[in-house]
Amino acid sequence: MIYFHPKMNAKTDLEPQLLYPQSWSEYELLDCGNGYRLERFGVFRVIRPDAEAIWAPALPEREWKAIHARYIPAPEENGGHWEKIKPIPERWQIHYKDLRFWLQMGGSKHLGVFPEQAVQWDWIQEQIKAFAKPVRVLNLFGYTGLSTLAAASIGASVTHVDASRKAITWARENQILSGLENKPVRWLIDDALKFVQREARRGVTYEGMILDPPKFGRGPKGEVWEFYKLLPELLQVCQAVLSPQPCFVVLTAYAVKASPITMYYAIEDMLKGKGGHIEVGEVALKESNPRGRLLATALFARWTYQKRGEEL
The missing domain is CATH 3.40.50.150 (Vaccinia Virus protein VP39)
Structure with a gap:
């Protein structure tokens, strides 16, 4: 430090x-690129937009297709919606060390x-x-x-x-x-x-x-x-x-x-x-x-x- x-x-x-962060068992940034993140929250995989990811993805396309949901941004700067690909609850729990918290899909790309x-x-x-x-x-x-x-x-x-x-x-x-x-x-x-x-x-x-x-x-x-x-x-x-x-x-x-x-x-x-x-x-x-x-x-x-x- x-x-x-x-x-x-x-x-x-x-x-x-x-x-x-390192060694967080219930979260992974699996890959990123082409303006998106491929992430795992608990047992669920999601894709969310991220303008910083301007490079090409590292993982093969099949990994990006094996997801539960993706966030589709609106054409304008704000707004968008979640698209479910596989069964995924509207709300689920994960934890970090002793903290437990709810994640939830809504009108934003953020999950909580x-x-x-x-x-x-x-x-x-x-x-x-x-x-x-x-x-x-x-x-x-x-x-x-x-x-x-x-x-x-x-x-x-x-x-x-x-x-x-x-x-x-x-x-x-x-x-x-x-x-x-x-x-x-x-x-x-x-x-x-x-x-x-x-x-x-x-x-x-x-x-x-x-x-x-x-x-x-x-x-x-x-x-x-x-x-x-x-x-x-x-x-x-x-x-x-x-x-x-x-x-x-x-x-x-x-x-x-x-x-x-x-x-x-x-x-x-x-x-x-x-x-x-x-x-x-x-x-x-x-x-x-x-x-x-x-x-x-x-x-x-x-x-x-x-x-x-x-x-x-």
Whole structure:
């Protein structure tokens, strides 16, 4: 693991890294290419579009035909539908370590989990375990709650915020499925920016923060979220609710025209004067076929209180 101090010279020391999950028995990126992924979730194989996969597939065509479902994107930028090829339930369970969660086919190509985020779930747990004090975590744009449950499973108190009632319901079902219903988690349907602004006025602080903002979205009352327009304001307000002795911050960005350097400086401003380490890079998935290519999925920046050179 490579660590970076916020005061280091970015020209010589800002070296992005590439992280991807390994040894996850119930998920595989079997192959990718021609703008699609061939994946296995539990016992079911699916094909989903991915614009990053611009190369040719590595596996023969027969492997791509042995699927249960494929997502057919609409001609326009948004929308599409699932096409079932073999019998597959609308909903099924898989697990990662001690976390169990539901997957579901709907109007989106997303099934309820971003598998590459498993590396962040592990990292979040490492930070909490190494921290000497109780950790209160704020998870913004929390989706189906897997980062929340990873944190809660080892003792953190988590406030989970998402604008979608469906996502919150799904997350609470994942909590029950994982046997974590007695853990201290607040599930809130709210606009992320407005919620943090209220928390700042109330003087509430958190030792850990998880931010996974979309490129574009809407709050429960129609509030518009635009990544480049509102992220600086959100991070500034998050700084106001960050504990004087924070544990960690992790920021992820999907489908945006940015770079790890952009993410570095965004989080550097937020954590100015806190010491610790910043690391940045991309999260990815690795093919399980002999080619073993890496498919980049998102950018990340994360900060930890650990001093440079300390092992987690």
